[in-house]
Amino acid sequence: MDVATWLRDIGLGQYEKAFRDNDISGEVLAHLRAEDLTGLGVTSVGHRRKLLDAIASLALVSRSAPIGASASLKTALPLSAPTEAERRQLTVMFVDLVGSTELSRQLDPEELRAVMRRYRSAVTDEVDRFGGHVAKFLGDGILAYFGWPKAQEDAAERAVKAALRIVAAAGGIKTQEVPHLRARVGIATGLVVIGSLGEGEAEHPDEIVGETPNLAARLQQAAGPDRVVISETTRHLVGGIFDLEDLGRQPIKGIGPSVALWRVHGIGRSESRFEGLHGTILTPFVGRGREIDLLLERWGRVRRTMGQVVLLTGEPGIGKSRLVRFFGDRVRGDRLQAIHFDASPYYANSALRPVISEIRRSAEFANIDPDETQFRKLELLLGRALADTTGAIPVIADLLGVRTGEQHSLRDLTPQQRKAITFAALLNWVEGLATRHPLLMVIEDAQWLDPTTLELVDRINDRIAQLPVLLLVTFRPEFKPTWSGAHVDWIVLERLDPIEAAAVAEAVAGKRLPQEVLNEIVAHTDGVPLFIEELTKAMRDLNVLVDAGDHFDLLGSLPAVTVPVTLQDALMARLDSLPPSARHAAQVGAVIGREFDR
Incomplete structure (x- = not known):
């Protein structure tokens, strides 16, 4: 082509x-x-x-006409969208415009049409921004999917973030008759079957069957204006990433007499995405002794003013963030400074977003803070690192979007000049922190860093050898870092062996598990710590284990192992990343099983 x-x-x-x-x-x-x-x-x-x-x-x-022939479609579907119905976990969002009937009485039809176009465009933009798919426009309602046509390991998180922005975007749409529009959103996650239910022109490849879309629609109806309400399963998947309010169990028509509802107030204040998902209380750390020893030895060098870089890589779920957290706990007794840059796939094209987020978090900015309050908080933060903050304050305030009276001198600079002085201010801040106490600088998920932040990290690496700084960078194998030098080390995290895997399972369970249960967990998780933790929790929740003091006993026979809801999206994302032939092979393998004769 x-x-x-x-x-x-x-x-x-x-x-x-x-x-x-x-x-x-x-x-x-x-x-x-x-x-x-x-x-x-x-x-x-x-x-x-x-x-x-x-x-x-x-x-x-493509199956009946030359590539490039034209056809129309109301919504955007990637070519990889399945043509046959399939069963998969999906996060479904239902958006409704509050008061649309009243709006139609207040506005001329042409004005109403213009407002509805702006509303639909705003919703579509935010769904697109977070990798979702707008499936249908239903009058003033909009149905969207996250996790289809291509699965996403964080589909639920994407949906909730999109919903918060949709509510805000709708509030920004105004008319002379209406001060602002108001939207409400319901989100639910669950298993569905997705595929066409029609024939010919009525054929739509994105129709879904199951309870999940009905629940999302009912949750939307239960939400008040400008509110986002999510299901219990969605809440379980997003962990503590968001500020949530438990609305209790309520009767939902057509769903059940007692359904758990959660309202989303906004983004939580977790230090990192890992902390948001897993909380502050973690299961005991198992294995990784050599890796911890290397990190502690490099930290010893840092305390002797010999800057070090450690590149920590491994597949998703292998325990990179958990190792970083354990190491941080080990050195917490030392007098140290800490910076945490958390990269995100949502902002891979937003310049210095991880840096901005870290400074706002460290300065304890609140959304309701006026510029004067944010300015004072920024002064306090930079004052802990720099003896003279006069040059850095207006530059970093400009980066954060905090208005001050000292930024007029920046307006006439070229983009290259602004970047140069911004880099200089940020590097001085990092060096200033390191001169006070040894600095632990963590960059999580470097595969999603934007180009500008990557360039900043390059500059830090160039200076780090003579500073008491440990730069600890985590990333997935597809990322190829260019940092090198005598001060740079690699740690490649491998899967746990069966003994370590069993130890993780019992640490998660909190007690000794029956050997039959341990064997099942070890056999089905292939030494991936995340899989071990989630499958152990699922086993524990099957009500087939009875507490027998210092151990669990098995009641009857062990049921067939199923994929926990917390792993459905991550595993489906891996499958969807494969070419069609490999995906077909995986499907055949799933039917045959792990062991078979010729």
Whole structure:
């Protein structure tokens, strides 16, 4: 397929060079998503939607017409969208515009149409921003999926973040008759079957069957204006990432007499995503003795003013964040400073977002703080590191979006000049912290760092050898760091052996487990700590274990092992990342089982 010709055919030939420079072939084109297009420089929301629609059209015509033939689709579906119905876990969002009937009486039909277009566009933009899929427009209601057509390991978290932004975005839409629009959102997570239920023109590949969409719609009805309400399963998946209010168990028509409801007030104040998901009380740490010894030895060098970098890599769920947390607890008794940059896939194209988030958290900014309060808090924070803050204050305040009277001098600078003085201020802040006490600087999930933050880390690495700083960077194997030098070490986390895996399972259970249960857990988790923890919790909740003092006894036979809800999205995301042939092989393997004869 000639991608350049295809782009010209759909009227977007201006992106030919960007696609060519990034090696976007016809095969790669099929798998592009909204965030990929943003990375290619497609900043226009309208152009992204047009491209996604055109890519979706390829999926519909590829089996019967030449690639590039046109077709229309109301919503954007990647080419990888399944053509057959499949069973999978999905997070479903239902958005409703409050007071739409009254609005239709107040506004002229043309004005109402303009308002509805703005409302739909705002919802669609936020769903797209977090990798969701708008499935249907139902009058003033909007149905969206997270975790389809491509699974996401954090689908529930994405949905809740999108919902909070949708409520805020709706509130920003005003008319002369209406001060602002008000939306309400319901979110539920569960197993569904997704696929077409119709024929011919009525065929829609994104129709879902199951209780989950009904529950999401009912939760939306139970939510008040400007509120987001989520189900118990969704709450379980997002952990402590958000500030939640338990609304108790309420009767929900068509669902049940007692359904747990949770209201989302906003983002929580966890130090990191790991802490938000797992809380502050963790299971006992098992294994990784050599890795901890290496980190402690490097920390000893740091205390002798010999800066060190440790690159910690491993597959998802292997325990990178848990190792960082355990090491932090081990050195907490030392007098030290700490900085935590937490990268996120949502902000991989937002310059210095991890840095901004860390400074706002460390300065204890609150959303309701006026600029004067934020300015004073920033002064206090920088004053702990710098003897003279006059040069750094206006620069970092400008980075954080805090208005001051000293920023007028920055307005005439070029982007390159602003970046240079921002980097200088941030590097001085880091060095100032290190001169007070040894500094532990953690960068989590470096595979999602934006280019500007990566460049800043390069600068830090260049200076670190002569500073009492330990830079500890975690990342997945697909990320290829360029940092090197005598002060740089690698730790590659491998899977746990069966003895260590059994020890983790019993640590999670809190007591000795029957050997039959241990064997099942070890056999099905392949030494991945996250899988071991979640499967052990699922086993514990099956009500087949009885407390016998210092151990558990098994009641009857052990039921068949099923995938815990907390692992469904992560495992499906891995499957969806495979090419079709490998995915088919995995499906066949799932039927055959792990052991079979010729």
